[in-house]
Amino acid sequence: xxxxxxxxxxxxxxxxxxxxxxxxxxxxxxxxxxxxxxxxxxxxxxxxxxxxxxxxxxxxxxxxxxxxxxxxxxxxxxxxxxxxxxxxxxxxxxxxxxxxxxxxxxxxxxxxxxxxxxxxxxxxxxxxxxxxxxxxxxxxxxxxxxxxxxxxxxxxxxxxxxxxxxxxxxxxxxxxxxxxxxxxxxxxxxxxxxxxxxxxxxxxxxxxxxxxxxxxxxxxxxxxxxxxxxxxxxxxxxxxxxxxxxxxxxxxxxxxxxxxxxxxxxxxxxxxxxxxxxxxxxxxxxxxxxxxxxxxxxxxxxxxxxxxxxxxxxxxxxxxxxxxxxxxxxxxxxxxxxxxxxxxxxxxxxxxxxxxxxxxxxxxxxxxxxxxxxxxxxxxxxxxxxxxxxxxxxxxxxxxxxxxxx
Numbered sequence: 001x002x003x004x005x006x007x008x009x010x011x012x013x014x015x016x017x018x019x020x021x022x023x024x025x026x027x028x029x030x031x032x033x034x035x036x037x038x039x040x041x042x043x044x045x046x047x048x049x050x051x052x053x054x055x056x057x058x059x060x061x062x063x064x065x066x067x068x069x070x071x072x073x074x075x076x077x078x079x080x081x082x083x084x085x086x087x088x089x090x091x092x093x094x095x096x097x098x099x100x101x102x103x104x105x106x107x108x109x110x111x112x113x114x115x116x117x118x119x120x121x122x123x124x125x126x127x128x129x130x131x132x133x134x135x136x137x138x139x140x141x142x143x144x145x146x147x148x149x150x151x152x153x154x155x156x157x158x159x160x161x162x163x164x165x166x167x168x169x170x171x172x173x174x175x176x177x178x179x180x181x182x183x184x185x186x187x188x189x190x191x192x193x194x195x196x197x198x199x200x201x202x203x204x205x206x207x208x209x210x211x212x213x214x215x216x217x218x219x220x221x222x223x224x225x226x227x228x229x230x231x232x233x234x235x236x237x238x239x240x241x242x243x244x245x246x247x248x249x250x251x252x253x254x255x256x257x258x259x260x261x262x263x264x265x266x267x268x269x270x271x272x273x274x275x276x277x278x279x280x281x282x283x284x285x286x287x288x289x290x291x292x293x294x295x296x297x298x299x300x301x302x303x304x305x306x307x308x309x310x311x312x313x314x315x316x317x318x319x320x321x322x323x324x325x326x327x328x329x330x331x332x333x334x335x336x337x338x339x340x341x342x343x344x345x346x347x348x349x350x351x352x353x354x355x356x357x358x359x360x361x362x363x364x365x366x367x368x369x370x371x372x373x374x375x376x377x378x379x380x381x382x383x384x385x386x387x388x389x390x391x392x393x394x395x396x397x398x399x400x401x402x403x404x405x406x
Contacts, residue, residue, distance in 0.1 A: 003030055004377070005062070005073040006369035007055060007169060008182070011040050011208025011231060012324070014054040015363065016062035018070065019370045022352070027370060029353040030068060033061025042208040042227045043079035043182075045164040052171035059172060065354065072175040074373040076365055077122070077165055078182040078209050080227040081158035086127070087113055089150045098131065098140040102148055110152035120162050122179060123155040127219040138218065153220045155181055178376060183211035183223055185368030188375075190322050190346025190361075191215065200317035202346075203302055204365060205325035207231045210298060214311055222309040226301055230325035233294045240290040241282060247272050251287060258295045258330030260288040288330075295331055299338040306339075318342030322364035 008015040016033040035057040039050030059070050089110030091102050103126070111124045129137040130149040140148060162179065169176050187202045196215045204211040207230045214222040233256075238248035251271065257263050263284040271282050302319070306312055318341035321332065326345050336343040347360055348367035358367060 003066070003068050004370055004373040005068070005070040006366060006373060007058070007073045007075045007174070008363075008366040008369060009040065009045075009051065009055065009076060009165065009168070010037055010078075010206050010365075011043055011229065012206070013037055013362075014051075014058045015366045016055070016058035016070065016073070017358065017363075017366045017370060018062050018066040018068050019353070019367075021374055026350040026352055027348075027367065029351055029355055029358055031062045031064070031066025031354060032357050032366075033058040033063075033065070035061070037207075039168070040208070043206070043225065044081065044161050045168050048164055048168045048171060051164075051168035055169055055174065056172035059174060070174060072177050073169070074177050074369050074376070075165065075169055075179050076182045076185055076369050077157065077162065077179045078204075078206070078211055078225050079157070079161055080209065080225050081161045082122075082155065082181065082223070082225045083119075083157075084153060084155045084223040085113070086221070087111065087152050087154050089152060091148045091150075093146050093148055097142045097144055098148055100141060103129075103140065103150070106148050106150040107152060110150055111154055113154060115156055118159050119156045120159050121154060122157050122162070122181060123153070123184065125153040125155070125184075125220050127151040127153055127221065128217070153223070155184075155223060177373070180369055180372050181211075181223065182206075182365045183213040183225075184220065185366075185372050186211070186322050186346075186364040187213050187215060187220075187368065188371040189348045189364045189368035190320055193218070195317040195320065198317040199311070199315040201302070201306060201311075201315055201319045201341075203319055203321050203323075203326075205229060205298070205321060205323035205331075207324065210302065211323075212302060212305055214306070214309055214315070216311070216315070222311070224305055224309075226298075226305070228298055228301065229323075230328075232298075233291055233325070233328075236290050236294050237287065241271055241287075242273050243271055244274070252291070252328070255284050255287055256291055256328055257284060257288040258291055258328055258334045260285050260292060262330060263288050291328070292334075295328070295334055296338065299335050302335075303339050315341065318344070320344055320346040322346045322361040324362035326361045 003020045014037045018030045038054040039047030087110045089106040091106035129140045131145040186204045199216040202213040210226040265283045267284040268281045
């Protein structure tokens with residue numbers, strides 16, 4: 001099978017990844033490219049040109065490392081515009097056994113929702129099937145019956161936001177094979193089969209959003225994107241320490257901690273400040289005291305969403321954190337206290353090749369996109385979105401000029 005390329009376009013970083021499946025069933029990472037994101041806010045594109053420049057830069061890095069030209073990619077999508085609901089579809093069985101065509105008709109029935117004109121369906125994911133009243137069926141193909149029902153999880157997004165992501169990718173010269181919701185992709189990379197069956201919350205803590213997916217009995221039950229993330233912690237530091245945003249981000253990554261009681265006042269840090277102050281000394285405890293309230297707020301928002309979805313104390317496998325913000329020291333401990341559930345940080349497994357570059361919680365969604373793309377090819381499912389880039393040729397020229405030396 002040919003290598004698969006993916007794009008994880010986040011609020012803070014844009015990642016292009018190329019990988020292939022080995023004979024042992026593991027992933028060989030052939031190359032990746034990571035650049036700071038441009039033209040995005042809270043997971044949504046706000047400037048197509050700027051976003052395209054970042055995408056093209058990440059793609060060029062991945063092509064240089066892997067030696068594989070990238071013409072098309074699976075692309076992750078997130079943002080507060082994402083909504084999801086559970087729906088039921090029905091299909092009559094006309095043959096002696098259930099076929100894939102019957103399943104497809106049931107899924108088409110499930111997506112016959114009153115979707116507003118300004119929204120598009122991204123995913124229709126089967127949660128389980130009922131055949132002649134018998135429920136709990138995961139794969140009904142080949143079974144005999146007359147009436148097939150499907151419980152499906154339907155994910156929609158704002159048409160404008162979807163088109164802006166697609167335009168930015170195409171402006172960078174890449175064809176979009178399919179758009180995949182980021183928390184669904186991340187769940188593929190870091191969750192175990194046991195966690196999916198028992199009931200688990202996947203929380204992807206990104207820069208601009210916190211993406212939540214609840215899985216029970218092996219399938220997705222609830223998804224939501226919260227418009228808060230690691231950038232808000234950095235903003236709090238920038239305000240509290242009266243320092244530029246870039247300096248605050250560096251302080252968070254180097255010295256950040258969620259629990260003030262676990263750091264010592266003797267640890268002094270020299271910080272660049274605004275105005276005539278120039279530089280001044282602060283303690284790690286001061287940093288932690290600024291970070292703690294925002295981290296606690298994010299954990300409380302996660303708990304509120306779990307309760308709102310009706311899964312409070314019904315998820316024995318607890319919470320799996322991923323995303324760059326999940327690596328903040330002390331966050332796992334704080335989440336365990338507030339959520340009152342088991343908490344672990346999920347990292348991608350079974351990687352080889354350039355695995356050291358992506359073997360962290362920050363790249364869970366990127367690796368998950370690879371797995372989603374591979375399953376897509378295995379199932380030979382027709383992609384939902386194949387837009388041509390011809391209408392964007394002028395913008396593509398601008399992007400190339402912005403990233404290539406003239």
